[in-house]
Amino acid sequence: MKDVLRELQSLSLKLQIRDTSLVDASRYIRRFEVLSATKDNDGKPELKVKAGITSGQFKGVDIKEINPKVKKSQFYQSIIDNLTRCLPDSELVTMLKPMDQHVWPKERTELVLFGESEVGKFAKLLGESATEAVSEFRDWKLQQQGKEHQGKTLKRLIVASNTVLPTSAECERSFSACNDTDCKTRNRL
Known part of the structure; x- marks a missing residue:
């Protein structure tokens, strides 16, 4: 789960860069190799958890293994499928x-x-x-x-x-700048 969140965070940050073009955004979104690779192999956080389960402690807390409720490969494939479906190339x-x-x-x-x-x-x-x-x-x-x-x-x-922006991040920055200018103190003047 942590690996997926890191990849999604990285994608989000890349899409918010001012110089990101629509083609760059499409290329970033299509990079599912990391998610596909960790779908079948364990990432660093998962290896730490498995080592903790084996030893019976994780970061000083006693733990015991419970049957997993989510199938890892199915979860990863669902994320990949949803990203592909929600963000198609226009x-x-x-x-x-x-x-x-x-x-x-x-x-x-x-x-x-x-x-x-x-x-x-x-x-x-x-x-x-x-x-x-x-x-x-x-x-x-x-x-x-x-x-x-x-x-x-x-x-x-x-x-x-x-000039075609892939996200609304730049618009949001403009609204934030307007909110910094238009405040209660200035309205009272």
């Missing part, structure tokens, strides 16, 4: 993924046509020229050069893709 995330170099295929043969239809759809959605955007995207990914070699249309698409 069509927008699918359109934005090609503009993140982390998801580009390593093989050049796969990279040649990778993401062009998604970039074209995103350009149309924003009222930009799809052919120009796809052409600039192709040049950028095949030359694999820095941001200074992106075309104007592609730069606008990337800026637009970074």
